[in-house]
Each structure stands twice: as C-alpha cells, then as structure tokens.
Amino acid sequence: MSLHDIARRGFASDNYSGVHPEILDAIAAANGGHQSAYGNDVYTARLQEVVKGHFGPDAEAWPMFNGTGANVTALQSVLPRWGAVVCAKTAHINVDEGGAPERVGGLKLYTVETPDGKLTPELIDREAWGFGDEHRAQPLAVSITQSTELGTLYTPAEIKAICEHAHSLGMVVHVDGARLSNAAAALGVGFAAFTTDAGVDILSLGGTKNGALGAEAIVVLRPGVAQGLAYARKYTMQLASKMRFVSAQLIALYEGDVWLRNASHANAMAARLRSALEGVPGVEFSQPTQSNGLFVRLPAGVADAVREHYFFYDWDAATCEVRWMCTFDTDADDIDAFAGLVKDACAATS
Known part of the structure; x- marks a missing residue:
C-alpha cells in the first residue's frame, strides 16, 4: 500500500523521483x-x-x-x-x-x-x-x-x-x-x-x-x-x-546506457519546458538551460499560485527567482500541464 499520492508530480528536485x-x-x-x-x-x-x-x-x-x-x-x-x-x-x-x-x-x-x-x-x-x-x-x-x-x-x-x-x-x-x-x-x-x-x-x-x-x-x-x-x-x-x-x-x-537514457530524457524535458515558456510575458530565465535545471524569475504571486498544483523551490525569494528541476520520470504531459499553469498565472497578474 502506498502512503502517498503516486499521481502527484513536482519540479522541486531530481531527488523527488522514485527509483528506475x-x-x-x-x-x-x-x-x-x-x-x-x-x-x-x-x-x-x-x-x-x-x-x-x-x-x-x-x-x-x-x-x-x-x-x-x-x-x-x-x-x-x-x-x-x-x-x-x-x-x-x-x-x-x-x-x-x-x-x-x-x-x-x-x-x-x-x-x-x-x-x-x-x-x-x-x-x-x-x-x-x-x-x-x-x-x-x-x-x-x-x-x-x-x-x-x-x-x-x-x-x-x-x-x-x-x-x-x-x-x-x-x-x-x-x-x-x-x-x-x-x-x-x-x-x-x-x-x-x-x-x-x-x-x-x-x-x-x-x-x-x-x-x-x-x-x-x-x-x-x-x-x-x-x-x-x-x-x-x-x-x-x-x-x-x-x-x-x-x-x-x-x-x-x-554498465549499460541507463545513465545516459535517464539523463538525456531529463535534459530534454527541461529544454521542452523552456521552449514552452520562452517569450511568455513575465517569465524571465536567469540562467541558460544547459542540463536538467531551469532558473526563472516570475511575477510576484505566480510561484505560489502554481505551487498549489506542483511543488518547487524558491531560489531567491527576494527577486521571485525559482528553480525547476526535471528528472528521468518527468514526462511530456507533466511539462505541458505545468507550462499551462505558469502561463495562466502570469496572465492573471498582467
């Protein structure tokens, strides 16, 4: 019996995922x-x-x-x-x-x-x-x-x-x-x-x-x-x-290619998320996205609104900068749903 909601997803850390x-x-x-x-x-x-x-x-x-x-x-x-x-x-x-x-x-x-x-x-x-x-x-x-x-x-x-x-x-x-x-x-x-x-x-x-x-x-x-x-x-x-x-x-x-498959997938999901949000009013990427992490500044209140559905960490609360991490079991549906919430929350602040 699982003690947690296995449908619950997040972008807080690549330590949050389960075991391959x-x-x-x-x-x-x-x-x-x-x-x-x-x-x-x-x-x-x-x-x-x-x-x-x-x-x-x-x-x-x-x-x-x-x-x-x-x-x-x-x-x-x-x-x-x-x-x-x-x-x-x-x-x-x-x-x-x-x-x-x-x-x-x-x-x-x-x-x-x-x-x-x-x-x-x-x-x-x-x-x-x-x-x-x-x-x-x-x-x-x-x-x-x-x-x-x-x-x-x-x-x-x-x-x-x-x-x-x-x-x-x-x-x-x-x-x-x-x-x-x-x-x-x-x-x-x-x-x-x-x-x-x-x-x-x-x-x-x-x-x-x-x-x-x-x-x-x-x-x-x-x-x-x-x-x-x-x-x-x-x-x-x-x-x-x-x-x-x-x-x-x-x-x-x-020994085989599990490490490469997992890492490549996590990196690709991060790139997909960046692509989905690049150019969205209010979303400002503070670092290049070169691996599986994204660093983003958001309008005030957006992070808390999105966190009602997906947990992630503040990186610098004073500047509304957050960190989003993708991992080996992040999937395209996660990315698309998360990006949609971010877009809606940003639009609500404009």
Missing part, C-alpha cells in the same frame, strides 16, 4: 544468499571494471551512501589538516551541506562569487594565494560542480584549463558530480573527456539524482592522490556493511 525499474531489479537480483561485507563482494569488484570502462584503467571506485558524504570524504582524503578548498559561492559544499565540510571534514572553504556557478583560473586566483603563510589555511584544492548548481556546464576545455592552472599551483582538483550524467549527456561526450582526460584528480559520482535508490561513489582518477581514503570512509560513517546493494545500483546505472 532496472535499478530496483538489480537490487532484487543482488539479494539472497550471502556475500562478504564491507565491499569484499563480487558486485563491488564488478563496479571497479565498470568505472574503469568510463574513466580509464587507473580509476578506482569507492561506493558511498550520499553526495555530501562523498564530497566531504573525497576532499578530506586529498588534503592535509591545514588544507583549504576554493569553490564557487553557490557550490553545494558551501550552500547545501549543513557545514559538513567544516564541521565533519575540518576544511576551510574559500568561496568565490561567479555569475554562472562556474570557476575559471582567474576566479580561482582570487583565493589561491598565501602559500607558505602559516596564518592562512592553505588553498590546496579546487572543487567544481558538473553540471553546476545553476544548471550550467563546463566544457572539457574549461575544466582542462582549471586543472592545469590548479596543478601549477600545487592544488588538486575535485569534481562534485552529483549530476555528472546530465553534463555528459548534454555535452555529447563520455565522462573521461571532461574528467580524466582534462586532468581531474578525484570526483564524486552521482547516482541518486539519476534514478538510483541511494548510491554515490568517490572515483579516484590519479593513483596516490587520496591517501587514507579507506580509513576516511569509515570514520565519516560512509562504509556500507552490505555494500553489494550500493554497488549493484551503480552497476545497473553505469
């Missing part, structure tokens, strides 16, 4: 019998091969429970206690992780204002200074998000420029890849093109936002960069005892 049927099937297939605990199982071993196929022969996967845990543990593993992280002010690690990088990871975050959620070598330099100064936490890592918290994308060339600049300063580069699949689908390239081949050292590979029940992973791309990761995963409470069920989800997502 092929991933549910994979969890069921991994059930039954006994397998070794804590990652010493055949599913986690198979995941290593899947990840190497995407990121290259040196890639190593460390399954995790959630994205915040993956980000914090990854950054801890590449930094000394005196290390700091340069990131965009809008970065998830700064805005949406409850202070976990500082509280749990003990990491200083140096945040930089960006117009579109993207760092550049020049923006990094605003905080990448004071090397050797004992009075300043040392900026030894750069963290970028792909796709960004504003729905924008880094090109492979942009990430390569960041990596080359960061490495020249002795910094490592981490990618928060909660929506890495959406970025790859939008760019039309494989993951390696804008991670391994661009010089990224370590990344957080998302699964939950793209159809998994609850599965993420740290992927180490440069051997030796993440010292003590096995211990860090344990003391940050991210070591799954029945890891086969986390690994089985990631295998189902990434």
